[in-house]
Amino acid sequence: MRHFAIVGSGPAGFYTAEALVKAYGDAARIDIIDKLPVPYGLIRFGVAPDHQSIKAVSKRYEKVADEAQVRFVGNVAVGDAVSVADLRDLYDAVIFATGAPHDRxxxxxxxxxxxxxxxxxxxxxxxxxxxxxxxxxxxxxxxxxxxxxxxxxxxxxxxxxxxxxxxxxxxxxxxxxxxxxxxxxxxxxxxxxxxxxxxxxxxxxxxxxxxxxxxxxxxxxxxxxxxxxxxxxxxxxxxxxxxxxxxxxxxxxxxxxxxxxxxxxxxxxxxxxxxxxxxxxxxxxxxxxxxxxxxxxxxxxxxxxxxxCIGYQTPRIEGVPYDDKGGRFANKDGRIDDQLYCVGWARRGPSGTIGTNRPDGYDVAEQVSAAMPPGTDGGKAGGTGLDQRLSAAAVRSTDFDDWRRIEQAEEAAARPDAPREKIVRHADWLKLLGH
The missing domain is CATH 3.50.50.60 (FAD/NAD(P)-binding domain)
Structure with a gap:
């Protein structure tokens, strides 16, 4: 069994998870980790609210999240709740899909x-x-x-x-x-x-x-x-x-x-x-x-x-080499270092469309599967080990079922002419979930 952590639950993260599922089948477990309790990143917080047809791509990501091999782990900030060193210890590969959410x-x-x-x-x-x-x-x-x-x-x-x-x-x-x-x-x-x-x-x-x-x-x-x-x-x-x-x-x-x-x-x-x-x-x-x-x-x-509106840059994370000029993680074709990879804007910088992230994810998944062929075992603890560390640190993570509860609450609170009324406060998400 191979264990993979994807940091970031936007388009790049979900496309990478999709590619890893196709490459490994049942021989892998994939955790998509996000600092927010809710998924979708750029789709939820970056795409214009009056461009609902673009946001509909989240239905594809929902299917990925429903795969037995995939788990959404929200409300976990890498670099705070867990370190990059922790993830490297727990997973065979760590793939950063954190985007570029900071303004230049x-x-x-x-x-x-x-x-x-x-x-x-x-x-x-x-x-x-x-x-x-x-x-x-x-x-x-x-x-x-x-x-x-x-x-x-x-x-x-x-x-x-x-x-x-x-x-x-x-x-x-x-x-x-x-x-x-x-x-x-x-x-x-x-x-x-x-x-x-x-x-x-x-x-x-x-x-x-x-x-x-x-x-x-x-x-x-x-x-x-x-x-x-x-x-x-x-x-x-x-x-x-x-x-x-x-x-x-x-x-x-x-x-x-x-x-x-x-x-x-x-x-x-x-x-x-x-x-x-x-x-x-x-x-x-x-x-x-x-x-x-x-x-x-x-x-x-x-x-x-x-x-x-002059562009964005990827936030730094301790333990991950950074390209100051490019405003992204230092990488060669998506590979940062042993066990460390990046996709999407964290790899390329803020360029391309949502769909551009798909070939990125598939390319890195191919690199990972070549380095760690399906059928091999890295002996890592994976998600079980992550849960133990989060419990020891008193961090309450969220899962995709929690997201569905949030989604239902937002849809129920919607204006008559709107698909949802977003909950916008971290504490309110957690209160809804009883955390």
Missing amino acids: TLGIEGEHLPGVIGSAAFVGWYNGHPDFADIDPPLDGAAAAIIGNGNVALDCARILSKTREEFAGSDIVAHALDALEASNIRTITIVGRRGPHQIAMTPKELGELGHLSAAEPYVDVPDFPDASADEALDPGQRKSVTHLRDFAARAHDPKPKSVRFDFFARPVRIEGDGRAERLVVERTALNEEGQGVGTGEHYAIPASLVIS
């Missing part, structure tokens, strides 16, 4: 002013992550600036722009829905240091901005190269740029809110008297390598809320 810093003056929020915190706030339930983003001002030209920036802009009615069918948490309905923000500026051809926004997400009932998207026509240059783009990027060109050309309806794309703008500093009031940027131009370089022209964008 902007590195500019004023980024620590009240009103400046990383996208992980803002997304976590409206998605009900317990670490961010109380951040109370300032929505009392008239303007917000979003730094970044990827899909997360689009998500943040869209969430700030929607009416309460447009959230029907979503699982946005009640505290965020009420705050957004009362928001005074009327202008949302999406700031990118390069131009329309360099965005990392997908067509579907961009297209959604053109169908908001109370907000209108604006793009400046001079920001585009000649239309003939679009032919050199790959098909997906070309569709995205076409959306931007349509926004620039459309006859704009008068609406209460506007979403403005400010291309060729490099954030320089954030200013304000005790809180964020404006984002100062420098106008840029593309050099021969396609990078945005400063022109010396500066101007200010009013913003009492500044959301930084």
Whole structure:
């Protein structure tokens, strides 16, 4: 029998468990360990609440969790409740699927002013992550600036722009829905240091901005190269740029809110008297390598809320080598060291889609099965040993049946137009379970 620990219960973790089940059959036991009492990671706390079709992939993960060889072990923080050394002692291999939940810093003056929020915190706030339930983003001002030209920036802009009615069918948490309905923000500026051809926004997400009932998207026509240059783009990027060109050309309806794309703008500093009031940027131009370089022209964008969407990094865990530059675990093709592997964003950095994590998981499972062929026995204690150590440390873990009880309670508490009302406090999850 072989015993494996997967640290992290998001997409990468479940795809890896799925691959290990296929590789080993009944000859393995797999524990998916998460610091939170509930599973699914990015699906629950990162995917936008109005993108329920994407969240439906959790049904596939539920089937993995129901496999006899797989166990969900929630409410266990690796590095706190148990150490990496403990896991290496108990399991034949430890696979980190912790994602990249920490915001990268902007590195500019004023980024620590009240009103400046990383996208992980803002997304976590409206998605009900317990670490961010109380951040109370300032929505009392008239303007917000979003730094970044990827899909997360689009998500943040869209969430700030929607009416309460447009959230029907979503699982946005009640505290965020009420705050957004009362928001005074009327202008949302999406700031990118390069131009329309360099965005990392997908067509579907961009297209959604053109169908908001109370907000209108604006793009400046001079920001585009000649239309003939679009032919050199790959098909997906070309569709995205076409959306931007349509926004620039459309006859704009008068609406209460506007979403403005400010291309060729490099954030320089954030200013304000005790809180964020404006984002100062420098106008840029593309050099021969396609990078945005400063022109010396500066101007200010009013913003009492500044959301930084410039990327994420994996949190460090004692005992796991780290790649400072990449913001992820130091690894070669997913292998960190003997017994230690990583998958997903913890391996690659924050890139790709949810589906990109599947080949990652299968690749590492193949490496593990090659190093430890099915039918061999490593003599490890596995989950039995973990339970003993958790009991000795007075740590109460949760299992998948506990998650189903939480899920049922959330569904029962849902608004009439919502699939669930998420419980957002760690203590409330445990109270529900009688822990």
